[in-house]
């Protein structure tokens with residue numbers, strides 16, 4: 421295990437907020453993690469486990485222990501006629517895992533190319549993009565109880581997945597640590613290309629193959645979303661709100677062009693980026709916090725922003741969307 425004291429968290433959050441943690445501890449295996457959890461430091465301080473830091477906003481210094489997984493193995497554990505089952509350590513970079521699957525010709529995660537973060541957090545957050553959510557390919561999740569130190573395996577159903585949600589964000593929040601995830605990938609990929617103009621874009625790059633889908637998605641993301649290495653951000657700052665059909669139908673009368681996604685017979689999802697854009701926020705800046713000029717759902721650190729500045733901007737945006745559309749946007753990003 422590696423223990424650092426009074427260390428800056430700037431390299432560990434994609435917003436690039438410069439706060440410090442009392443302790444930062446990285447572990448390389450399940451045994452190492454158990455040893456960490458048994459240390460006096462971990463037993464007597466609050467513990468926060470982070471992944472790639474791509475969904476966090478630090479508002480102040482963290483008084484406690486920040487834990488990070490460096491479990492980086494990827495291994496095919498079994499297969500049947502249609503699928504391969506691949507176990508990836510929680511500390512594997514998500515996009516390295518996607519590249520590995522695509523290179524092996526295994527389908528299921530190609531639409532999730534270039535999402536920042538790590539494998540462990542993907543299973544907490546139920547990451548999603550371009551018509552696919554990671555819950556579609558998760559077979560099981562392996563975790564260790566923070567108090568009990570016992571290992572436990574969660575089936576997909578036990579993970580309680582919903583839109584950007586899981587049992588690990590609700591009942592089990594802060595109670596267990598994901599060590600690895602087993603994915604079920606298809607030997608004969610079933611391509612999912614019905615998101616907006618995705619199929620058209622893929623065909624511009626040639627035939628529909630896993631590699632071409634990955635290549636297309638990388639270029640779509642790069643054209644819309646800022647690179648966190650260049651300007652700090654955490655991807656979508658808010659979740660897309662799900663509203664009742666009744667409210668939706670009323671809004672549609674005033675805004676017939678409003679984009680929307682079907683959720684169920686009683687609910688519809690509206691892109692938060694569109695709502696924020698309609699309120700005139702795209703490209704605007706307050707202090708060192710800004711709204712990305714190509715995708716209004718992404719807030720960016722324009723240089724030296726504090727967490728408080730980003731939250732201030734987020735609150736202004738929430739207020740104007742509430743005022744214009746009667747919808748309260750919920751942050752997807754966790755405030756720490």
Ligand code: EPU
Nearest residue numbers: 549550551655656658659660679691693694697715716717
């Ligand atoms: N739109 C605007 N203006 C904007 C942004 C979007 O009018 O500034 C409109 C677009 O024209 C489009 C609609 O809103 O009609 C949806 O936009 P987009 O396709 O960019 O997707 P999104 O709903 O804004 C979601 C995810 C993204 C994911 C994309 C692609 C959420 C909160 N966000 O964004 O996920 O990459 O779909 O599937 O669900 C993330 O979670 O960090 C993330 C980037």
